[in-house]
Amino acid sequence: MDIPRIFNITESAHRIHNPFTPEKFATLGAALRLQPGDRVLDLGSGSGEMLCTWARDHGVVGTGVDMSQLFSEQAKRRAEELGVADRVEFIHGDAAGYVSDEKVSVAACVGATWIGGGVAGTIELLARSLRSGGIILIGEPYWRQLPPTDEVAKLCQATALSDFLVLPELIASFGRLGYDLVEMVLANQDGWDRYEAAKWLTMRRWLEANPDDELAAEVRSRLSSEPGRHAAYTREYLGWGVFALMPRPGLQQA
Ligand code: SAH
Numbered sequence: 001m002d003i004p005r006i007f008n009i010t011e012s013a014h015r016i017h018n019p020f021t022p023e024k025f026a027t028l029g030a031a032l033r034l035q036p037g038d039r040v041l042d043l044g045s046g047s048g049e050m051l052c053t054w055a056r057d058h059g060v061v062g063t064g065v066d067m068s069q070l071f072s073e074q075a076k077r078r079a080e081e082l083g084v085a086d087r088v089e090f091i092h093g094d095a096a097g098y099v100s101d102e103k104v105s106v107a108a109c110v111g112a113t114w115i116g117g118g119v120a121g122t123i124e125l126l127a128r129s130l131r132s133g134g135i136i137l138i139g140e141p142y143w144r145q146l147p148p149t150d151e152v153a154k155l156c157q158a159t160a161l162s163d164f165l166v167l168p169e170l171i172a173s174f175g176r177l178g179y180d181l182v183e184m185v186l187a188n189q190d191g192w193d194r195y196e197a198a199k200w201l202t203m204r205r206w207l208e209a210n211p212d213d214e215l216a217a218e219v220r221s222r223l224s225s226e227p228g229r230h231a232a233y234t235r236e237y238l239g240w241g242v243f244a245l246m247p248r249p250g251l252q253q254a
Contacts, residue, residue: 001069001092001093002067002068002069003068005215006215006219008068008069008070008071009202009215010199010202010203010206010219010222011199012070012202012206013198013201014046014047014195014198014199014202015047015049015074015078016046016047016049016050016194016195017046017047017071017111017195018046018110018111018139018187018195018240019187019188019191019192019194019195019240020110020139020185020187020191020240020242021187021190021191021194022049022053024191024242025049025050025053025054026053026057027185028137028183028185028242028244029050029053029054029057029058031183031185031244032106032137032183032244034054034058034059034105034106035058035060035105036058036059036060037059037060037061038058038059038060038061038105039060039061039062039100039102039103039104039105039106039131040054040061040062040063040104040105040106040108041062041063041064041065041104041107041126041129042062042063042064042065042108042109042110043064043065043107043108043109043112043115043116043122043125044065044066044067044095044109044110044111044112044115045064045065045066045071045072045075046064046066046068046071046075046111047071047074047075047078048064048071048072048074048076048078048079048090049078050108050110051064051075051088051090052075052078052079052082052084052088053082055082055084055087055088056082056084059087060087060105060106061088062087062088062089062104062106063088063089063090063091063100064088064089064090064091065090065093065094065098066090066091066092066093066095067092067093067094067095068092069092072090072091072092073092076090095109095112095115096116096125098125098129099125099128103129103130103131103134104129104130104131104134105133105134105135106134106135106136106137107126107127107129107130107134107135107136107137108126108136108137108138108139109122109125109126109137109138109139110137110138110139110242111139111140112139113138113139113140119138119140119170119173120173120177122138123136123138123174123177123179123245126138127247130247133246134246135182135183135244135245135246136179136244136245136246137242137243137245138242138243138245139240139241139243140164140170140240140241140243141158141163141164141238141239141240142164142165142166142167142169142170142239142241143161143164143165143166143167143237143238143239144167144236144237144238144239145236145237146161146166146237147161147237149161152233152237153237155229155232156233156234156237157234164238167239167241170243171243174243174245178248178251179245179248179251180245180246180247180248181243181244181245182244182245182246183243183244184241184242184243184244185241185242186239186240186241187239187241189235191240192230192234192235192238192240193230193235196226196230196235197227199222200223200226200227203219203222203223203226204223206219207219207220207223
């Protein structure tokens with residue numbers, strides 16, 4: 001079981017697989033007022049940077065689930081490197097339908113909401129692991145600027161304009177689902193550059209080491225076109241943020 005190999009190639013050197021920087025994760029950890037011993041569940045935990053640094057900086061304990069074998073291994077190595085391997089556990093597997101045995105203080109899905117079939121389904125899934133008074137974290141893109149056409153949306157790597165909302169609408173949608181937005185930390189264009197531009201050097205070096213690989217032509221083509229596409233589209237049109245949610249009183253929990 002694994003994610004498509006192209007992501008394991010282009011993001012092999014990333015510690016964070018989204019437009020957040022280490023500083024943004026630190027800001028978010030502080031904003032959530034995490035306490036030592038708080039339990040965190042992270043679906044689509046990637047290379048584990050959020051859980052590992054929060055375990056180091058705030059003493060949280062936690063579990064990450066990720067479908068990439070490479071990222072899961074990197075997460076385990078990162079936990080050892082930061083001296084938190086006794087507090088965090090990384091499971092290689094499909095997080096769809098994953099509910100923790102023990103209820104958690106923070107249930108997160110940061111940049112992988114397809115796991116629950118979209119934002120609403122992922123909130124519902126995370127809510128099943130959440131203790132009362134706990135916080136759900138959703139990392140999700142939004143339109144910084146509404147693309148004029150579906151064509152432009154596709155150039156931002158969306159499937160259509162309707163994939164994402166503008167920020168006020170995304171925030172309103174959380175309310176309609178019965179949740180209070182209690183914190184948020186937004187990425188910025190520098191963060192997008194860290195996520196996207198870091199792929200370019202990785203691709204270049206991978207091509208030098210793997211000229212005959214079956215994906216070499218695809219990686220070459222991406223390396224040639226991605227910088228221009230990123231500058232014209234993703235960087236201009238797409239925003240991204242992590243939204244902290246708490247169920248409003250009376251919301252029926254599954
Ligand atoms: N939250 C991480 C990773 C975000 S990228 C970070 O902030 O760095 C999206 C992640 O979702 C990737 O690591 C990918 O391997 C993982 N993923 C994709 N489909 C998945 C699934 N069905 N179950 C678990 N993880 C999945």
